Amino acid sequence: MHIPARPRQAPIVAGGLPADELAERLRQRLDLPTWPLPLHLLPPGTALVGGAVRDGLLGRLALQPDLDLVVPTGAIHLCRRLATSLGGSCVVLDRTHDIARLVLRGWTIDLARQDGAGLEDDLRRRDYTANAIALPLGGPARLVDPTGGLDDLRTARLVAVSEANLQADPLRLLRGVRLSWELGLELEVTSGEWIRRHAASLVQVAGERVLTELEKLAAVPEGHGGLIWSLEQGLLSGWGADPSASGRLRSFTPEQATACGLAPLERAWALPLARLAALLPAEALARLHSSRQLQLRSDRLRRWWERLEGRPDLEHLPESRRLELQQELEADLPALLLPLLPAAARGYLTRWRRQDDPLFHPMPPLNGDQLQRELGLAPGRQLGDLLHHLTRERAFGRIPEADPAGRAVAIDTARAWLGRRRD
Template identity: 55%
Template sequence: MLRQAIAVEDWPWPPDSFPTGTALVGGAVRDGLLGRLGPQPDLDLVVPGDALGLCNSLSRRHGGRVVVLDAERSIARLVLRGWSLDLARQVGDDLESDLWRRDFRLNAMALPLAPGSELIDPTGGLGDLVEGELVAVREANLIDDPLRMLRGVRLAAELGFRLEPRTRGWIERHHGRISEVAPERVLQELEKLVQAPSGGKGLGEALSYGLLDPWRSSGPYPVWQPELELELTPAEAARALPLARLARVFDAASLERLRSSRQLQQRCERLRHWLLRLLDNAEGAASGLQRLGEAERLSLHQQLEEDLPALLQFFPANLAADWLARWRNTQDPLFHPRPPIDGRSLQDQLGLSPSRQLGELLAHLTHEAAYGRIQGQQEALRQARLWLEGTAA
């Protein structure tokens, strides 16, 4: 079943491209057994020799881009036509020794590429797949690479599995060691966690173990609450849910310490600003919205135009559904605020020049249009003339 799922014959590298003793390991084996493999799965191969040299050889023969992941341990990645192949030199005298050094038992299974070879499962990972449980191979393996503790929480959230009690105890005992991990690696794992189907729950578990303490700021933070089951499209959910989850825990300074992109820092900070503005008392978002004047409400929609569904995760269900419907209407003047007339037309019609005054006029017209007091260009021109007369006086 696994061989059929991984379909070696469909890989862009013929099976005889790899040396004798090469084996598929890790996530592709796990996901193949769970029926979760996509058409171009990420592949991890253990080879009994120089992985860097093999990666370069494959690139010369078949094309693709080589990325050296760890020169000292001979680990490299080959990217070709949408495929990603990670090659690693075998650690230890044999494949079983290598598998005993891995993070979790369900990742410590291997399928040699040689035809007729059987699944190698020295730690009992297959049983864990059946039980829906995540079990660390050894306590020492978590200590050797503390990022594996956060990875365990992430995998549990992705697969819908539970962490085995002894493994949880090891994470609780050694969680402080995660501060030894490079921030970029932590961020990469964290981004996978918040994208997982149960990412909100997983993030809460990571917090409870103290795995995010080295990067989390002192707050204040939005009140933790169950995620709203809002009917988002897959594309909407993929953008909104990770941001909403991150904003619960991290401010811009926290994300900067994790070496995140400036764009993510800004998106998270904008969302957190409005969350704290609307949810600063026990009455909730509806009460917070009532306190906003027109200008501030408009500012909310301007700043969160692309990310409003993330804010709605914190709203009451009925209010969130109403706002989502309006946000999906790209012609809604408040949820997608635009000037009712462009700056060039104002310059041509009213003899204006590019200036601070023109910017203020466009902002005024946008405000009036957002609340339905301007409809159409002629009305916009009339209101513009009135505004200019008022400011001149």
């Protein structure tokens, strides 16, 4: 899942710097000489636009940022030529609008033909003013900002360029919510009204694109708030989002994850997974063309949350249910634990992190081949049932872990089980 960049440097946009000094500071922060793409290979009039400019101004620039370049013409042809000469690869993204992606030494560089008569025309056709700032790559450092994006960044506001621009690509509605929560920018009132007004049109967007935005939003530390806002404004109704998800999402916070004992790396994947599972049933994920794996993970989490509703821990579950839970959610247990009592969750996580814990990582003490050799069994359902029984006995401590004692007890247990089956 997508994990957003965290602020790494102080923002430079709020310092009241003159425009030319601000542009020079941004160029230094972007560290152009370290790019894998030599600037002299780019045509005159090339400009860096979008997220890298915005994030550089806000101090959120990743170590290896995705770069969006606007060129006067011939973006696809240029991309192919650069890929050949520099040893990268070219992916055509949109033939109609002349957009291609250069993948080069681990960097992603999108090249797009200028939309309109000039760079300012191109910027005026973008989604939000924060994304409509350009840094031309030739000549003295300067910023091109025809929509007032710098002032909006200085006042920590997210402002749509125009209602028509949002309508031109309805994914921009959901992107605005994500940017607001990810960047800590307050969504301007009129822009928020436009998003509400056209919320139903999000269903016109390809499911894969919607899911990508939702994954990015779910990965934002406070992204549960943005998901709740989107749900309440009707943005996700057409995609089959769970209308009752708000209550559960409100508990899927970084604070709750920390209280439950999740380590930072565990929080980074468990919180987004839990949020998506709470929001999107498996059938909604299927409509969004998610992977089958994500659909299964979401379905299992939702099913077990329902079974555990109102329970502070897992201790009330009978052995058969508890083993079933551990087998189905062995890999995703941190996400399951978020609604539980934090003290209980911390204890379970301690055991889950031990790969040799027989309940939290259940497996039989003997495999099928060993049982066939020791007991003369044939492959089939009986063997499968016996393996399940031995797994349960081991999980709840009735077969010791130590060899050879554990092996001997396991074989005796298997013989006793077979004897009962014959009686």
